[in-house]
Amino acid sequence: MVCAVRTVLLGKKYGDFKALDNLSLEINKGEIYGLLGPNGAGKTTIIKILCGLLNPTSGEAYILDNKVPNKKISSDIGYMPQETALYSGLTIHQNIEFYAKLFGIKNNEIKEKEMELLNFVDLYDWRNEIIENLSGGMKHRVSLACTLIHNPKVIILDEPTVGVDPELRISFWNYFNKLKDEGVAILITTHYMDEAERCDRIGLINHGHLIAENTPKNLIIEAGTDSLEDAFLKFSRMCDR
Numbered sequence: 001m002v003c004a005v006r007t008v009l010l011g012k013k014y015g016d017f018k019a020l021d022n023l024s025l026e027i028n029k030g031e032i033y034g035l036l037g038p039n040g041a042g043k044t045t046i047i048k049i050l051c052g053l054l055n056p057t058s059g060e061a062y063i064l065d066n067k068v069p070n071k072k073i074s075s076d077i078g079y080m081p082q083e084t085a086l087y088s089g090l091t092i093h094q095n096i097e098f099y100a101k102l103f104g105i106k107n108n109e110i111k112e113k114e115m116e117l118l119n120f121v122d123l124y125d126w127r128n129e130i131i132e133n134l135s136g137g138m139k140h141r142v143s144l145a146c147t148l149i150h151n152p153k154v155i156i157l158d159e160p161t162v163g164v165d166p167e168l169r170i171s172f173w174n175y176f177n178k179l180k181d182e183g184v185a186i187l188i189t190t191h192y193m194d195e196a197e198r199c200d201r202i203g204l205i206n207h208g209h210l211i212a213e214n215t216p217k218n219l220i221i222e223a224g225t226d227s228l229e230d231a232f233l234k235f236s237r238m239c240d241r
Ligand SMILES: Nc1ncnc2c1ncn2[C@@H]1O[C@H](COP(=O)(O)OP(=O)(O)OP(=O)(O)O)[C@@H](O)[C@H]1O
Pocket: 014, 017, 019, 037, 038, 039, 040, 041, 042, 043, 044, 045, 046
């Protein structure tokens, strides 16, 4: 079976500092995989390697069985970085259109998809507003719409719900589940435990190592704790010793 995402003994050094150490993981199509870990654990480094923005020092990473970096699969990936990559002097509509054209989406398809996505992020009535006039949470919502405009098969979201209000966060997750049902693989980093619990599987990262990996329920059982948050703390402290 073709894996959506696979890393094999992935390593990354910044100078002498080991940010990733022999990290292997697999994510299936139609799976939501949560990457959890304390600040500096290595989550963004993994994501940047998967998106072809950083080269690993050792090991390999694959998207849909293609070794990255690889231009051939760039349109299969939807990447939402922590810092929004929007043109602040352009409107929401112009930003979405820009990303759509970048991925070669036809004009007649853009309109329908833009409407679907702007309704999903609840910004349809704001589509002619300039980005610099939006709040931080609104910019995140536009960024997510831009990430999804080309119907990517693998979606990589680095803390997509920071600054997004609780009601909208729930609607984000409903949409992620719809995409998952369509066979899309989603890799998501989050510091919110209620969101981690919505993932099919979680990988806990600390000091560049995958220290635990399982369904949220089984992680709690493995750790012998009452909550995912306590399981996360227990695994992280074990790794710090
Ligand atoms: N360009 C860089 N040069 C040197 N060190 C770096 C660089 N980028 C990241 N690091 C270090 O590598 C480690 C992993 O960073 P990374 O951004 O992957 O962590 P993270 O898990 O995404 O953290 P956060 O939850 O804060 O976003 C950190 O210790 C960070 O300081």
